[in-house]
Amino acid sequence: MSNKLSLKEKLSYGLSDTAYNLVFTVVSTYLMFYYTDVAGLSLESVGLLFLIVRVLDAFASPIFGILIDRTNSKYGKARPWFLWLAIPFGIITVLSFAVGYFDDSYKLVYAYITYILLNTIFAGINVPISAMLPSLTANPLERSSANMFRNIGGQIGVLVSGVVALPLVIFFGGGTNQKGFIFTMGIFSVLSVIMFLLTFTHTRERVQYDQGKPVPFRDSIKALLPNFPWWMLALTNFVIFIGVVAKGSTMIFFFKYNMGNEGMSSLANGINAGAMIIGMLLVPFIVKKMKNRNVVLIGLLISILGQIVMWTGSMEPSVALTLFGVALGSFGLGAAQSTVFVMFADTVDFGEWKFGVRAQGLLTAAGTIGIQFGAGIAGALTSRILAKGGFVANMVQTESALQAITTNFVWIPAIAFAICMLFIYMYRIDFVQSQMRAELTERRAAQ
Secondary structure (H helix, E strand, O other), X not given: OOOOOOHHHHHHHHHHHHHHHHHHHHHHHHHHHHHHHHOOOOHHHHHHHHHHHHHHHOOHHHHHHXXXXXXXXXXEOOOHHHHHHHHHHHHHHHHOOOHHHXXXXXXXXXXXXXXXXXXXXXXXXXXXXXXXXXXXXXXXXXXXXXXXXXXXXXXXXXXXXXXXXXXXXXXXXXXXXXXXXXXXXXXHHHHHHHHHHHHHHHOOOOOOHHHHOOOOHHHHHHHHOOOHHHHHHHHHHHHHHHHHHHHHHHHXXXXXXXXXXXXXXXXXXHHHHHHHHHHHHHHHHHOOOOOHHHHHHXXXXXXXXXXXXXXXXXHOOOHHHHHHHHHHHHHHHHHHHHHHHHHHHHHHHHHHHHHOXXXXXXXXXXXXXXXXXXXXXHXXXXXXXXXXXXXXXXXXXOHHHHHHHHHHHHHHHHHHHHHHHXXXXXXXXXXXXXXXXXXXXXXXXXX
């Protein structure tokens, strides 16, 4: 089982997540702020928008997964989608930040249209990133290594976006945040398109069973519904992203209103991404000594401790202690999330081993349903909590509003990470992995 990947191919695979997160970070971190503080939409309408669109678009991921399983091109199953969707991805990203140019009576309608298209195309180009991993190599250590490059690449996108996005908005805006967002997203979109095309050009799908024939939908369902380890990971994605999005979308609110320093949010974003990269870098070495499941459990526990440290820092108040909490929590989360992506690839092997069907597109794509639902619920939940706390954009906030921001930024993520530990505890593929891989290798050799 060689399937050793070159450094060039691993770097190219990593660029896919750099491209995605360069844009996604701005959307997840600043879109609520943009809608309310720049475009002038009400907090309640934005919360409902997030919930409705994310729930609807949750079905986009499995649809794209099925399309990937049924794709039979000379480029492979997942890889050609980078070529087909790179430019639409760039275009819709810029259009989504043009709400402020419209008359008040059309802003919300335009926001719904662009946000639906944005999430649909996001799903279409994100699903192939995960779906391609099982096809890059059958070697578990090479998969872990490739996934490390993917996750580090993604965090580089988060780091660059988190640190420079807001300064670029201010620089290009010249006092007009609407203009600043358009120019900034234009730059990020062009860079993302280029990186997606580089991923398409310099990667190969070399693990293709059944000669790359389309997998019938009915067979794909057989590999999904009874796949208990997959369900544990899907539920983990669902809950963990409630915490991740709640924290990310209210970070700028927390530093602007609770800490009194809006610019500090860029530094916090940079620390967040840098700490996650360190956590991800350690994963390929740790998994050689420890089961994937245990790596995730320890990472989540560290993340919870980080949330508690952040809360302690905000009570002092101490910017240094708060930022240390951000770093600690992000370090643990980086290790946990990075490992979960590898574990999803293992559930593809598990489905083939137990049920005789290798449905990599549907299994990896359907796993992102949890992400979409979690993000949608987080958007609605955080906006609801802010509204109940009496939050009013661009005003001095009341004590209840500040407490609502703290709840979103600190306690919702902490609770979410604790719940995820229960799901991961029930994940058991690690205990049968050697037997599973040996039997799969024997079966494939006999075909």
